[in-house]
Amino acid sequence: MSPDLGKALLELADDNLILGHRLSEWCGHAPMLEEDLALPNMGLDLIGTARTLYTYACEIENSNKTEDDLAFLRNEREFLNCLLVERPNTNFAHTILKQLYFSIFMESYWAAALNSKDETIVGIAGKAKKEMAYHIRHSGEWVIRLGDGTAESHKKIVEAVDALHLYTNEIFINTQNTEFFIENNILPDRISLKSNWEKAIKSIFKQACIPYPKNDAELLGGRLGLHGEELGHLLASMQSVHRAHPGAKW
Amino acid sequence: MINDRNLAWSVASSVLDPEIPCVTIGELGIIRDLKLHDRKATISVSPTYSGCPAVLAIELAIQAALLKAGFEPTIKRVLSPPWTTDWISESGREKLKDYGITPPVNASSKMALFGKIDVKCPRCSSQNTEKLSEFGSTACKAQYRCNNCFEPFDYFKCI
Numbered sequence: 478m479s480p481d482l483g484k485a486l487l488e489l490a491d492d493n494l495i496l497g498h499r500l501s502e503w504c505g506h507a508p509m510l511e512e513d514l515a516l517p518n519m520g521l522d523l524i525g526t527a528r529t530l531y532t533y534a535c536e537i538e539n540s541n542k543t544e545d546d547l548a549f550l551r552n553e554r555e556f557l558n559c560l561l562v563e564r565p566n567t568n569f570a571h572t573i574l575k576q577l578y579f580s581i582f583m584e585s586y587w588a589a590a591l592n593s594k595d596e597t598i599v600g601i602a603g604k605a606k607k608e609m610a611y612h613i614r615h616s617g618e619w620v621i622r623l624g625d626g627t628a629e630s631h632k633k634i635v636e637a638v639d640a641l642h643l644y645t646n647e648i649f650i651n652t653q654n655t656e657f658f659i660e661n662n663i664l665p666d667r668i669s670l671k672s673n674w675e676k677a678i679k680s681i682f683k684q685a686c687i688p689y690p691k692n693d694a695e696l697l698g699g700r701l702g703l704h705g706e707e708l709g710h711l712l713a714s715m716q717s718v719h720r721a722h723p724g725a726k727w
Numbered sequence: 728m729i730n731d732r733n734l735a736w737s738v739a740s741s742v743l744d745p746e747i748p749c750v751t752i753g754e755l756g757i758i759r760d761l762k763l764h765d766r767k768a769t770i771s772v773s774p775t776y777s778g779c780p781a782v783l784a785i786e787l788a789i790q791a792a793l794l795k796a797g798f799e800p801t802i803k804r805v806l807s808p809p810w811t812t813d814w815i816s817e818s819g820r821e822k823l824k825d826y827g828i829t830p831p832v833n834a835s836s837k838m839a840l841f842g843k844i845d846v847k848c849p850r851c852s853s854q855n856t857e858k859l860s861e862f863g864s865t866a867c868k869a870q871y872r873c874n875n876c877f878e879p880f881d882y883f884k885c886i
Contacts, residue, residue, distance in 0.1 A: 525778025600806025
C-alpha cells in the first residue's frame with residue numbers, strides 16, 4: 478500500500494466534522510442561552526478545521542473532488558472517525574465529558590503537529606491549537622461544576638464516564654494509514670500523547686470528585702469504517718440536503 | 728508602480744469587517760501580503776477563526792473592492808503563521824472600544840481552569856467585570872458584564 482496523506486488526513490478531518498455536527502445538534506436545545514451559543518460555537522471551530530483538512534486532502538489527491546464531496550457524499554463505511562465523536566449527545570453531561578476527552582487530546586495533538594515537516598499541517602495546527610485551549614477551559618470547568626455540584630449532577634457525570642470512557646483508547650491508536658507519515662515526522666505519534674492526557678483528565682476528575690475508571694475495556698472500529706448505528710442517523714441528517722440537491726451552489 | 732501597489736494595498740485594507748463594521752480588515756491585521764504585476768494583484772489573507780463564516784465574505788469584499796479600483800485580484804488564503812489578536816492595530820483597538828467591544832487583553836490564552844483575566848468595561852473602564860460566557864454572537868467574542876455600570880458588553884477573545 479503506498480502512503481496516502483489524503484487518506485491519513487481523513488481520520489483527523491472526520492473526527493472534527495462529526496463532533497462538530499454533534500455540537501450543532503444542541504443549537505436551540507441547550508439547557509441555557511449561554512450554552513446554546515457555546516456548544517454550536519465550538520462546533521463551528523471544529524467544522525472549520527475539518528473544512529481546511531478536507532480541502533487540503535483534495536489538493537493532495539489532485540482530484541476534482543471538493544470538501545463537500547468528502548463531507549456529504551461518502552457513506553458510513555467510508556468515514557474514519559473514532560467512535561467517541563459519533564456517540565449521541567444523550568444529555569449535557571455526556572456532551573461536555575466527550576468534549577473534554579476530545580479537546581485535551583486535540584490540544585496536545587496540534588501542539589505536536591506544530592513540529593510537522595508539512596507546512597500546511599503546521600498552519601492548521603497553529604490555529605486549531607489556540608481554539609482547543611478555550612474548548613478545554615469550557616468543558617473542564619463544566620465537568621468540575623457537574624462533578625462537584627449537586628447529587629443529581631454528580632450522578633449524571635459519573636454515568637457519562639461509565640458510558641464513554643471505553644471509547645477513549647481508540648483516540649491514541651496509530652493506524653496503518655498514518656504510520657508512514659508518523660515515521661517521517663509529518664503527523665504526530667498518537668500513542669505518545671496518552672500519558673499526559675491521562676494525567677490531565679485525572680487532575681480534572683480529582684477536582685470534580687469523580688473516580689477515575691480502572692476498567693481497561695475498550696471499543697474500537699471507527700478507523701476501519703466500522704461504526705455504531707448512530708453514525709448512520711447522523712449522516713442521514715447531515716447529508717440529506719446535499720444529496721437531495723446534487724451540485725447545488727449557495 | 729510602487730504607488731500602484733500602495734493604492735491596491737490601501738483599497739484592500741480599507742474593506743470593513745462584515746461582522747464588526749467599525750474596523751477595517753487592515754486594522755484587524757488579516758492582510759499579510761500583496762503582490763502586484765501590472766494590474767494583477769495577489770493578496771494573501773489570514774483567516775481569523777477556523778469556523779468564522781465571515782472569511783468568505785471578507786475575501787469576496789476584497790475582490791470586489793479591488794475590481795472596482797481597476798485591479799485583477801486573486802486571493803490566497805494563508806494559514807501559517809496563524810492569525811493572532813496581537814496583529815490588531817492600535818487604531819483598531821481604539822475603534823473596537825468605542826464600538827462597545829473590549830479589545831483583546833494579552834497574547835497567550837490562559838490554560839488554567841477558572842483562571843481570570845482583567846477585562847475592562849468599554850464604557851466606564853471599570854476592572855470590576857465578570858464573564859457571562861466564553862462564547863458570544865460571533866466566533867471571536869465572549870460575553871461580559873460590568874459590575875460597576877451594570878452594562879453587558881462583548882470582549883474580543885484573545886487568540
